[in-house]
Amino acid sequence: MTQTIQFALRGAKNRLQSASDSGSLDAHVLLAAVLGVERAYLLAHPEQPLTHDQQIRYEAFIDRCAAGEPLAYILGRRAFFDREFIVTPDVLIPRPETEHLLEAALTFAHQHPLCVGVDVGTGSGALAVTLAALSPTATIHAVDFSPAALNIARQNAILHQANVQFWEGDLLTPLVERGIKVDLVMANLPYIASGDLPTLAVTRYEPRLALDGGADGLDLVQRLLQQAPAICNPGALLLLEIGAEQGAAAAAIAQSAFPDAAVTILKDLAGLDRIIQIAQ
Numbered sequence: 001m002t003q004t005i006q007f008a009l010r011g012a013k014n015r016l017q018s019a020s021d022s023g024s025l026d027a028h029v030l031l032a033a034v035l036g037v038e039r040a041y042l043l044a045h046p047e048q049p050l051t052h053d054q055q056i057r058y059e060a061f062i063d064r065c066a067a068g069e070p071l072a073y074i075l076g077r078r079a080f081f082d083r084e085f086i087v088t089p090d091v092l093i094p095r096p097e098t099e100h101l102l103e104a105a106l107t108f109a110h111q112h113p114l115c116v117g118v119d120v121g122t123g124s125g126a127l128a129v130t131l132a133a134l135s136p137t138a139t140i141h142a143v144d145f146s147p148a149a150l151n152i153a154r155q156n157a158i159l160h161q162a163n164v165q166f167w168e169g170d171l172l173t174p175l176v177e178r179g180i181k182v183d184l185v186m187a188n189l190p191y192i193a194s195g196d197l198p199t200l201a202v203t204r205y206e207p208r209l210a211l212d213g214g215a216d217g218l219d220l221v222q223r224l225l226q227q228a229p230a231i232c233n234p235g236a237l238l239l240l241e242i243g244a245e246q247g248a249a250a251a252a253i254a255q256s257a258f259p260d261a262a263v264t265i266l267k268d269l270a271g272l273d274r275i276i277q278i279a280q
C-alpha cells in the first residue's frame with residue numbers, strides 16, 4: 001500500500017511512543033533523512049506519497065530506533081558545536097557537555113594563535129577537528145588507541161578541511177616518543193567506573209573502549225596526568241572532561257601532577273562538575 005508522509009509519520013509515532021521520550025521528533029527526523037528534506041517540508045506536504053524504496057528504508061530506520069539504537073548511529077552523523085560529524089558505532093557520539101571543553105580551548109587558541117595542541121582520545125575527532133578548523137594557525141595533534149575511531153576522525157578532518165596530525169597509541173605516548181611539546185591538552189577520556197558500566201544503556205551501542213575508565217573511572221585521567229608534565233611547554237593549559245562526581249578526586253590528582261598550577265573545576269550548564277582546568 002502506498003503511504004503518504006502523514007500516514008507514515010502517524011504509524012511511526014505510534015511505534016516509537018513507548019520506545020523513546022522523543023518519539024514524535026525522532027519519527028520526523030528519520031523521515032526527513034529518508035526523503036532528503038528539511039523537517040518543515042514534512043508539515044508542508046502531508047499528502048505526498050512515499051516511493052516503495054522510501055517506505056522500506058523508513059521502516060528499517062523505525063525498527064532500529066524502536067530497538068533503542070541512538071539516532072546518531074542510525075543517521076550516521078551528529079551535530080557538535082558548529083558542524084556535523086560522521087559517527088559510527090566505532091566512536092562515541094559527541095555530547096553537548098564536551099562543547100564546554102571546546103569553548104575553553106578555543107579561547108586559549110585565539111589568545112595563542114601559534115599554539116600546539118593535542119586531543120587525547122579523539123574518537124570522532126569532534127574536539128581536534130573543530131579546534132583545527134576554527135584556529136587554522138594552531139598545530140593540532142590527535143591521539144586514539146582505536147584504529148577504527150581514527151579512521152572516522154580522519155574522515156571528519158577531510159570533511160571539515162581541518163589540518164590535524166593523527167596518531168595511533170596510548171594517551172600521550174606517540175608525542176612523548178617523538179619529542180613533541182604542546183601548549184594545550186584536551187582530553188575527554190573514558191571516565192565511567194567499570195563496575196557501573198553493566199547498568200548503563202550507553203554500553204548497548206557505544207564502544208566500551210570509549211567508556212571504561214577503570215575501577216574508579218579515573219585510571220586514564222591519572223595516567224595522562226603522569227605523562228603530561230614532560231610534554232607541556234611553560235604556560236600550557238590542560239582541559240580534562242570528568243564525571244559529575246569526580247571533581248574533587250580529579251582536582252587532587254591534577255594538583256599533585258602540577259603542584260604550581262592553578263587547578264579549577266569548571267561546571268556544565270546543569271551546574272555539575274565537568275572539566276578540570278589546569279593552568280600553569
Ligand SMILES: C[S@@+](CC[C@H](N)C(=O)[O-])C[C@H]1O[C@@H](n2cnc3c(N)ncnc32)[C@H](O)[C@@H]1O
Pocket residue numbers: 091092093094095098120121122123124125126127143144145146149169170171188189190191209210211220
Ligand atoms: C569518551 S571517548 C571521547 C571521544 C571524543 N573525544 C569526544 O569527546 O566525543 C574516549 C576516546 O578515548 C579513546 N581511548 C581509550 N583509551 C585510550 C588510550 N589509552 N589512549 C588513547 N585513546 C584512548 C577511545 O577509543 C575513545 O575514542
